[in-house]
Amino acid sequence: MKNLFTLIFLFIYSLTSAKNDPQITGAISDDQGQDVPYATVLLQKATDTSMVKADISDEAGNYTFLNVPAGTYFIEVTFVGYGTSHSAPFQFDGKSVFKVPSIILSQQTEQLSEVVVKSSRPIVEVQPDKTVFNVDGSVNAVGNTALELLRKSPGVVVDNNENLILQGKNGVQVYIDGKKSPLSGDDLANYLKSLQSTEIDAIEIITNPSAKYDAEGNAGIINIRLKKDQGLGFNGTATGGYRYGKNSKYNGSASLNYRESNFNTFGSYNIYSGENLSEFFLFREQGGNAYDQSNIDLGNSTNHGFRIGTDLFINKKNTIGILVNGSLNDHNSITNSNTNISSLADGIIDSFLVASNKINSSRDNVNFNLNYAFRGENDKSLNIDFDYGYYRNNTNSFQPNQYLAEDGFTTLFERTFSNVTPTDIDIYTGKIDYETNFAKGKLALGVKSSLVETDNTFDNYDIIEGERIKNLDRSNNFVYRENVNAAYSSWQRKISEKININIGLRVEHTNSMGDLTSTQTNMDEAVERDYVDFFPSGGITLQANDNNSWRLAYSRRIDRPSYQDLNPFEFQLDELTFQRGNPFLNPQYSNSYSLTHTYKYTLNSTLSYTVISDVFTQITDAVDDRKATLTNINLAEQKNLALSVSYPFTITKWWNVYATATAYHLENNADIDGKIIDLNVNAFNFYGQNTFMLPKGFKAELSGWYNAPTLWGNWVTNSQYDVSAGISKKFWDDAATLKISVSDLFYTNGWGGESRFGQLYMRGGGNWESRQLRVNFTYLFGNKQVKSARNRKTGIEEEQSRIKG
Structure with a gap:
């Protein structure tokens, strides 16, 4: 200390x-x-x-x-x-x-015979420390959710469980307007689905964050910048959209901004409602039997998002702000599954399991922020943030299960159960950030403290003759508390005309306690941890000449487990599958090294090497001859060697192209009770974007991406690719925009793979409504020159990102 x-x-x-x-x-x-x-x-x-x-x-x-x-x-x-x-x-x-x-x-405006070209931001920008996907300028972004946009973002992969992977590495942290999201897992995915492209200005992909950022995030940070309105006055935006894949979906949003010389008030609201159909299969070999399961899931979601705030400009140097934002989600779904059970010896089906899972859930996530900002002379700045956020999740499930004989009609056994799983999470944070010129460079210093309290209840009921009877053996309560105190310092300086250096150190002290209470006294368990970590970072940049620059960088980072993954109790997902948390799940640590070359500020090449110890991964392990358990463990090590190249270029004055490709070698290694995971793969991904400026004010896009087979924990996945196209037109003096697009033209954005762990072999795959027709209309009103609300980075982000549904 x-x-x-x-x-x-x-x-x-x-x-x-x-x-x-x-x-x-x-x-x-x-x-x-x-x-x-x-x-x-x-x-x-x-x-x-x-x-x-x-x-x-x-x-x-x-x-x-x-x-x-x-x-x-x-x-x-x-x-x-x-x-x-x-x-x-x-x-x-x-x-x-x-x-x-x-x-x-x-802005430049060029006249090309009948084609009027107004210069604008490129759709993808490669900057010294990050890649920026300018969503607002993309036609193919129309009607997409934030999660779907991330699938289209350079170097980003969304796996079959809707987890984010960046350049082959998991542990990505998601920020919204510089604030780390309070969510992870299913809840983060649901929030990103509720966030519409009409609200998003840009997506920033930061692969090597400085010491100023929380140390959380082994793979890096994805910051989603929301739109801000642009002198004094009032303006706003209204949008409406429709999508159709196999079911209809609707979205709408509105934002207002009013600015005077001494204050700025802003607010926005969005809504999404629609049905989504997904299909998946899972084949499992276990204990001499084969289980061939097919599933169809139909979900109906309604998501509301809101953001409201006020900035008070005390004078030119001092500002006080209040910000409230949140999301409210209601989700209902039904999953119907059929499992053929046969012997591996002769392949003859001897029974069937017909099951259903009906889920009703509500998720509320609301955050409050009070902030102060000082901007002085000579680059001095001081930012103070206090945050409180709460997350409430109430999920009820109803699961009837029926075993049928080999004839498919005779009932062998029936069992129905339900789960009631409320989760309450409260997060308190405070932080101070200060920057000033110092020793011929720029010095940044800061401190932060956070307190997290979670309360997870799992109640399991057997349904017998229509009555709910609580199963005490499968019910529990898990309370988790965590306090993290941190301080950081970073300094950057130009030591010559050609050389720029930056160094940083972040120190974090963590104290946590997880306490399980169940009716089975021998199951009660408490796990306490207390540790201090140091996270150095740094880099050196050489401007070799007017056309070439080189940058060598290093950082050490951490990912802590999601709160729910620490719950040691085992609960039942269906008749054949259980899930159990791991109270002894350790944080995962990464050491990342990168060498970047930039040619003429456009062609960007990066060679990186990352070693992650105690890597999180979810495995499915055999319990007996019939049942399997999902749990999270730490792999011994993951190694990732990657080469990324990106290049924006112009073919003609009306045709711009951006292309990026990443090739990487990935290794996952672990020895878990004698069961060996020793996997390696050579993989790559590619992203390309074509933008065409057409006559009469039309704009068209053709984009696509490809992900080669890679590793997800102990799974080896199949390849995926997607091609999308769209067109847009502005009218009414650019106040209105109509965008039409089709995503995944060839319906290839499905997932698949296989896994072998011990005596358990699995093969699975699935698809969703990835091919969709999207229509979106946007109208701007009021004074379009109103200056934006501040893009405020608050202090609650890291803690929020670890909430998992």
């Missing part, structure tokens, strides 16, 4: 002691008042226009030049889709801080 208090001391000390080094600094915005990140900024001599230094603007549109001799200079700024802009010449004394007046970029 000594190091933790040392970091806190340094944080407080820096507030008063940091000095300002001689530098030239400034900011870049567009003609709508929005910050322009990652623009190319050149410092040039006023005497002969020769270049002295080059920089890239940061996320807030700021740039800084250090170690500049006295002289007369001007700034030149370029960015794709905008015209070149220059500052007025200025005199720099080489001894103080000189702030260049803000530089405004204007």
Whole structure:
């Protein structure tokens, strides 16, 4: 803990002691008042226009030049889709801080005979520390949910359980507007399904986060940026959409924004309602028998999402904000399954299991945030956040099971049971982040504390002659409490015209207690843990020349188990399948190394190597000759060696292409009670996007992706691919947009694979309504130049991401 208090001391000390080094600094915005990140900024001599230094603007549109001799200079700024802009010449004394007046970029418009091309953001941008998928500009994004958009995002894979995998690695953390989602597992998937593309501005894929981010997330971070309205006044957006695959689906949303000189109030609401059909099969060899199961699931969901907040601008430097956001989900589904049971010896079917699972569930997730922001001179900033979030899940299931004889008619045995599983989770967090110029570089310091309390109840009932009788042997209550205190420090500096370095360290102290209570006294169990972890990170960037740059980076990260996965009690999913948590599930740790080369700020190549210890994975193990149990374990190790290449290029003035490919070698190794997992695979994935600017204001897209066979825990999966197409048209002075698209044209976005663990062999696969016709209409009203609400990063994100349905 000594190091933790040392970091806190340094944080407080820096507030008063940091000095300002001689530098030239400034900011870049567009003609709508929005910050322009990652623009190319050149410092040039006023005497002969020769270049002295080059920089890239940061996320807030700021740039800084250090170690500049006295002289007369001007700034030149370029960015794709905008015209070149220059500052007025200025005199720099080489001894103080000189702030260049803000530089405004204007969009380019080019006339090509009958084709009018208005430059806009590329659909995919490769930036120094992340890849950005600009959803708002994509036609094929129309009518998609956030989960479906992630399937289309470069380097992202969504597996058959709707878990996220990034460049072959699990442990992805999802952020919404810089706030880590409170959800994981089924609940995260359901929330992402409720979030519509009309609300999403961009998806950021960050594979090597700095020490400023929570240490959670072995594979990296996916940040979903929601749309913000753009001087003073009122504006809003209304959308409506329809989708059809095998069933109808509807979505709608509305957002309002009102801004005056001293405050900004904003709010949004969205709704989704529809039926979804999925089919899957599972073949299992166990104990001399074969179990061939087919399933059809029909679900009906209604999702409501909301966001409302106010920013009070006390003065130019100080802002106080309040933000409330949440999602409300109601879901009903019925799964009908038929299992043929036969002997492996002769293959003759001797019985059938006919089962059904009816589920009614409601999930409410609401978060409250109070924040303060200070923006001072010379890049000083202070952010303070206090958050409270709650999650309530009530799920009831009804499961009749009937065994039939080999004739398929004679009943051998019947059993009906139901489960009632309420879950309450409360999360409290507070954090402070501070940035300032220090020692000719930029210093960032911060502290954070979080407290999580979860209460999980599992009540199992036997249904006998229409009456519910509680099964005390299969009912329990699991309470989990966790406190994490953290401090971090990071520093970056240009040590020469060509070399930039950054280093960081995050320290986290974790104390947790899991307590199981059941009517079976010998099942009562408590597990307590107390540990301190250190997470270093760093990198060095070499600007070799005007066209080539290199970056070498390293980070250590952690993933903690979801709260429900720690519950040691075993509960029944159906007659043949059980699920059990693991109170001794350890966090998984990763060490990641990467070397990135960038050519002309466009062609981006990254070689990375990641070693993850104690990897989470779900296995299915044989209990006896008939039953199987799903549980989560730690694999000994996973190794991932990957090469990623991405390149945006222009074929003609009306045809733009973005392509990215990742090839990787993946190894999963474990020895679990003598049962060996030793799997390795060479795999790759590809993503391509074509954008066509057509006459009469039309815009078309053709996109696709391919995932080669890979590993999911102890499963070896089949390949998947998807091709989608769409077209859009703006009218009414660009106030209205109509988008029409078809996803998964060839209906190939299904999943499949096989697994062997001990004496249990499984083979499975399935599909869902991936091929859909989507129609979406958007209308903008009011003053379109209203400046956006702040994109606020709060403190509750890491804890929320571990909630699992």
